[in-house]
Amino acid sequence: MKTTERTTLKRSGLGVLGVLAATTLAMAPVAHAVTPETATLSFDCGSYGSGTATLKATQDGTAATIEVSTDAITAPIPIGANSVRSTLTLDKNGTGTTTFTGSSNPAIPAGGAVSTGPLDGTVAAGDSLEAKSLTVVVFGITAECTATSPQNPGPFVF
Known part of the structure; x- marks a missing residue:
């Protein structure tokens, strides 16, 4: 083989690899983003207290998942991991509601703010x-909390 033939084969081989790489990237799943990723709001939990919450x-x-941490409810005694059952209800597109649920939480010390999640839900684009x-x-004790402020900086958009 002549040097020019080898160079041509190398170049065409690299071209084929480049096309394959571009095709693979084009077929890769598109990453979806939610904005904002973090929001804060206030909750009133009746006799359990009131305070701020951070949603991620x-x-x-x-x-989709949402993690909740709120100082509106504090643990009177230590709470073990994965022993808090939570449901977060959200206004959906201004015309209905959707829920995110889960039974996952880190261990919470006595007096500590309640953290729960990830809470799982389903979303559609937009x-x-x-x-x-x-x-x-x-x-077995239920605390019902109601949002008393809008999310800041605004609703989650998926």
Whole structure:
């Protein structure tokens, strides 16, 4: 083989690899993003207290999760990991509601703010969700919380 033939084969081989790489990238799943990723709001939990909450949202296709941390409810005694059952109800597109649920939480020390999640839910492209209420069940005791402020900086848009 002549040097020019080898160079041509090398170049065409690199060209084929480049086309394959570009095709693979084009076929890769599109990453979806939720904005904002973090929002804050206030909750009133009746006799359990009131305070602020931080919500952190993530999305993977139509699956979404929201983690909640709020000082509106504090643990009177230590709470073990994965023993808080929670439901977060959100206004959906201003015309209905959707819920995110889960039974996952870190261990919470006595006096510590309640953290729960990830809470799982389903979304569609363009959904706009804003927290409306939070129900937390610990040791069979239910705390009902109502949002008393809008999310800041605004609703989650998926």
